[in-house]
Structures are given as structure tokens and as C-alpha cells.
Amino acid sequence: MHRKLPDFCRSLAATPSMFFAPDAVDFPKRFTLDGEPFHDRNVFLAAQALAPQLPDLTRMISAMFSGAAVTWIRFTPEFAIDGPIDLIPRSILPKLYIPSTNDHNEGPLGSYRVHIRYHPNSTPESFSALERYRRNNTESFAAKYITAEDLLYVMREVRKEDASGANVAFRQAVVEELERKARVQREKVRMATEKKQKREELLRATGLEQDREKIRKMTVPQLKQQYDVYKLIIKDTVILKTTLVSIPRRQDKLDAVLAALERYQENLRTDVIPATSTSQCVTDTPEMDSDTEMVDAEGDEFADEAEEEELYH
Template identity: 30%
Template structure:
């Protein structure tokens, strides 16, 4: 920087510029000039700084040159490529709070403030001396909030348990009702079943082990339920299946068969066939 860059009037700095541009902080330049007599290396330091920075400025500003990436980019591309020039958004008290809450979202504001004060004010010695109980680490607001959370959790658990018991009671009542319900084994009576009576009969058949009812439920159409029940009754009457726990041959002529002879309604199992062949 040449000495002609600085202009003086009657020994007092009146105006100053760098490459014909006004300084952004003329008061700062004035202070530096007032201290210049006490800074013998100021001129050499400035030369060294600008000599090194000049190379970096050329590298940083090359993309702004005519024909460069930024010069040829469209307005839309510039908007897409734009980013904050500094990391100020994550610095300072508010920035630190944003980063902390992103990493630990469960923290309360008072706890975050306490952590910031702890690291900034070096309060470890104070805590060792006065914070002797676990509850000392929590403020009254934190304890109140934690208690509210605990009470809410207990309330939710109690509501879920009450709902579970209510469902269990209904299921037990339904089981008792189905156990006492008389099974209809006459297909001619099925068309007379309507509404809940029809749906309960479907559940009854499923309880006693009637086959081929997996695709039919209480929400199925009435016609589909009646058709499935009629088919199940027909299969029962022709001996395709039996009610669980029902005596072998009950209600049919096979009751006259001997104990050692298999019923016509019960298929011979694999092991019985094997023993017979042996």
C-alpha cells in the first residue's frame, strides 16, 4: 500500500480510501492511524497480509469472473445454489439452543439454560459444594412437569387396563352365551335366523370346530353366512365332521359298532392303518 493512498489535511486525517472506495469503518481507520507511531511494524504487517490474501482472493473470486459458473448461471440455478455465507444461524445463544434441542429434544428450556450456564460460568465447584441431593439438580418447574408426565402416563395405563378388562369381560360373557346357545343342525331352520341370532350361530359353529368357515365372519353378507351354515350342517349330517367332545356315534347308527371297530364318521388315522397292516 503506497503512502499516497492516505490523504491528510493540516496534519489531521480528513478522508481515506482504498482503490477509490470509501472505507466502511472510517472511525476504525482513524484510530489505527492515531496509533501508527506506536506500531513500528504496522506497514510490514499490512503488506504481508495483503500479499497473502491477494492470492486467496483470486481463487475465491475466479468463479465470479466473466464466463465463470456464477456469471453463466441462470437466476433459478443461483437460487438453488444459494446458501448462508456463515454458520451464524447455529452460533450464539439461540443457535446453540437450536442445535441442542435437535440433538436432545427431551430437554426443557430451564435445563438447557442450566447447561449453558454450567459450561460458561464454570460452576462445577459450586455444585460439588452445595448440590448434595439428587433433587437439587432439578428446579421446581422441572419437578412439576415431570410429575405431570408421570400422572398422565399412569392415567393412560389405567385407561388401557380398564379397556382391556372390559374387553375380557365381554369376551367371557360371549363365551358363556355361545356355550349355552343350542346348535342348529337342521338346515331348514337357517333361513329363519336373522340379525344377531344368525351371527351368533356362525360363532357357535366356529367354536365347535365346523370346517370351511374361515372366509366368513360376522361382517359378511347375510346370504353368505346362511349358505356357509347350511353347508356346515350338511357336512355334519353326512359325517364329514363332528363336534369337539361329542361321543362317537351319538345320534347315528354307528353307535351299535363295537369299541374296537372305527366309526364310519371318523376316518382311520395313519397309525391305526399301520397297526392293522402289521
């Protein structure tokens, strides 16, 4: 059957209009690989009813099945004639166990997500029991082998398990774990917010230097502070798109700060930035001593978290 899939998909892709023929629902063999009737005719009828509202639907169907044909060829080489599966003796096939997916948990976990969506009060235990009941055909087994005494015993055991409170304890443990994670996350957010506020306060106290000569004499840490003023306080649109890592050398930082200053002053001249909104961070930067060590452009290293912590604390 797998070998038929590419041709089947190509056939549907070539004639998407047949999905909307008035009698299409009465001829399921045209649309099902195994020739069996539709599982739900109403789905097909609903799609036909919505078709007038979707002018590109036939092209979408054609594109979907064309792509599926190509993909199935890539997915099913093991089913080729004289391939590894084709050469397995027919007497062995019934004894083989092949997972329904390439992930042992994918199928059951996906089913559980759907189950819990429609049964939010259900538990993993009840879902597992229902799945075992369905997969093992327990109903037929019980009808054939279970006696009234067996049934009474099972009912008593179930009542004992329910009375033990195991499910209640499990749910409580889940709730407590979720609450713990929420507390940890809230604390992380609080600490990050507090750290950001302190950093912005320090930058506002540092101020925005507008004297280009003073800027050209700045050390790398001072340039980083000016860079952060533009990024966190002024919100310069260009600086916001860069990082200190992208401007590793001192000259790169100097150029970025001078360019940001030019944009800032131009915006002030055109009233893009109200002067009152930035007055708090525009202060004079103290004069540097003549002995202040200038960091050579070749010696400037990438900024890292530890360096910034030392700078602002």
C-alpha cells in the first residue's frame, strides 16, 4: 500500500476539482487509498459547503498533494520492491512489532493531550487504563473469561485504590510543583526588573555627554556607559539593533557613540525628541585626568556579563 501513495497523491493533485463534484461523497474510492468509505461523510460535505468562500482552494489542494507525493517518495524507500521490508518472509510479518511512530512516546503523548483537552479532570492513570482497555480489547476478553466473582474482586480493588488517596496525592504534588515553578519565575522577573532599574538609575546619574572632544578622550568603560545611555535611556533606534559584541574595538564603540550623538542632536533640532524628556540624563561628564589610560583599539576585548557587572556595581 505504501508504494501506491505517491501515485495516489499525484492523481489527487492533478484533479482537485473532483473533490467538489456533486456526487463526490458517494464515490469514496476516488479519494481513499484503501477504497473504503469515509470515516465521516459530514467532513467532506462541510468542505464542499465552504468551498465557495475559498477561491484558491483547488490550487491549495493541488499544491498539498503534489508536495505529499514528493515527500512520500523520500519517506518510503524501505517499502520499495526488493527492499528490506519487501524481502521479509510473510510468515514473520505477523510476529513483528513496529512502533506507530519513530518516537515511542509521540503517539501516546499526543493522544493524552487530546484526551485531556476534552476531559480536563481526567488523570494519567485513567487515560492509561482506557488506552489499555481499547488496545488490548479487554471488553471481549472480559465477556469470554471474566466471571461474576472476578468482576466483584476487580470492583473491590478499584474501590480500595480510590480510597487510598493516591490520585489526590499525585494531583496535589503536581499543583505544588507548578506553584514552586511559578514562584521561582516571579522571583527571576523581580530580580531582573530590579537590576534593570538600578542600571538605568546609574546611567541617568552618569548622564549623556555631548562634548565630542570629551567623548574622543573616553576610555572603553566610559564609552560603554554612553552606549548604554543611548540604548536604555534615549532608545536610539540604531543602537537598539546592535550589541557591544558587534563593536568589539574601542574605535568601533567611539564611532557608534559619536553617530548616536549626531542622531540625537538632529532629532532635538527637528523636535523629534522633546528636550524635557531627556534633560534628566543630559549632564556634564567629569573631566578625565591626563593620566587616564586609553585602551588601545587592538587590545579591546569582547564585552561580557562579568565586565558589565563590575562596571555598574
